[in-house]
Amino acid sequence: MIDIKNEKIVVNALKLGVFISGSDIPWSKSDFMLHGFVLEGQVILDKIRSTCAYVVIDRTKSICKAFQAKAK
Numbered sequence: 623m624i625d626i627k628n629e630k631i632v633v634n635a636l637k638l639g640v641f642i643s644g645s646d647i648p649w650s651k652s653d654f655m656l657h658g659f660v661l662e663g664q665v666i667l668d669k670i671r672s673t674c675a676y677v678v679i680d681r682t683k684s685i686c687k688a689f690q691a692k693a694k
Contacts, residue, residue: 626680626681626682627643627680627681627682628643628678628680629678629679629680629681630676630677630678630679631676631677631678631679632675632676633670633671633674633675633676633677634671636661636667636670636671636677637661637686637688637689638661638662638663638664638667638686639660639661639662639684639685639686639687639689640660640661640679640684640686640689641658641659641660641661641679641680641681641682641683641684641685641689642658642659642660642661642670642677642678642679643658643678643679643680643683644658644677644678645670645674645676645677645678646674646675646676646677647673647674652673652674653669653673654666658680658683660683660684660685
C-alpha cells in the first residue's frame with residue numbers, strides 16, 4: 623500500500639502542483655527556504671531536477687490532478 627502522505631518519486635516524474643515534503647538532500651543543504659511547498663513554477667522544477675535524484679511528495683496537499691489523493 624502506498625503512503626499518500628509520504629511517497630518517494632524520482633524528479634523526472636514531477637509535475638507542477640505537487641506538494642514536496644522532502645528530498646534526498648537535507649533542507650539545510652538545499653536552495654529551498656521552505657520545508658514543504660507546492661511546486662508552482664518551471665524554474666523551481668528545473669532547480670529540483672538539477673539538484674535532487676528524488677523527492678518525497680504528499681498527495682493530500684498536492685493540487686495537480688495527476689498527484690492528488692484519490693477519494694475513498
